[in-house]
Amino acid sequence: MIQINIVDREGVEHTLEAPTDMHMNIMELCKAYEFPVKGTCGGMAMCSTCHVYVLSDTPLPEMGAEEEEMLDQAFFVDARSRLGCQLMINEAMDGLQLQLAPESD
Numbered sequence: 001m002i003q004i005n006i007v008d009r010e011g012v013e014h015t016l017e018a019p020t021d022m023h024m025n026i027m028e029l030c031k032a033y034e035f036p037v038k039g040t041c042g043g044m045a046m047c048s049t050c051h052v053y054v055l056s057d058t059p060l061p062e063m064g065a066e067e068e069e070m071l072d073q074a075f076f077v078d079a080r081s082r083l084g085c086q087l088m089i090n091e092a093m094d095g096l097q098l099q100l101a102p103e104s105d
Helices: 026-032 065-072
Strands: 002-007 013-018 051-054 081-083 097-100
Touching: 002 026, 065 081
Parallel strands: 002 097
Antiparallel strands: 002 013, 051 081, 051 097
16 A cells, blocks of 8 residues: 545645555546546546646656647646546555646536
């Protein structure tokens, strides 16, 4: 288990325990803790309802073309933006700090 810190849309920080042996992504972790992350496309990088901002310098995998393309069409995107569904949880993410992006609705 590792710890991932998530700042919700009200600005409150939560420390989540995340398993590294279940092949979960950040979107699934947020949903498991009942955060308001829709994941409408089911993790296929075809929507932006799991959009997060990376607040820490934690090393993450490179952004794939599908993720980059989807973020080009999303709202409230900045240099810290990633799709939670494309961030597979692994031990190197221990201490990762994220913030939920505002909803586009």
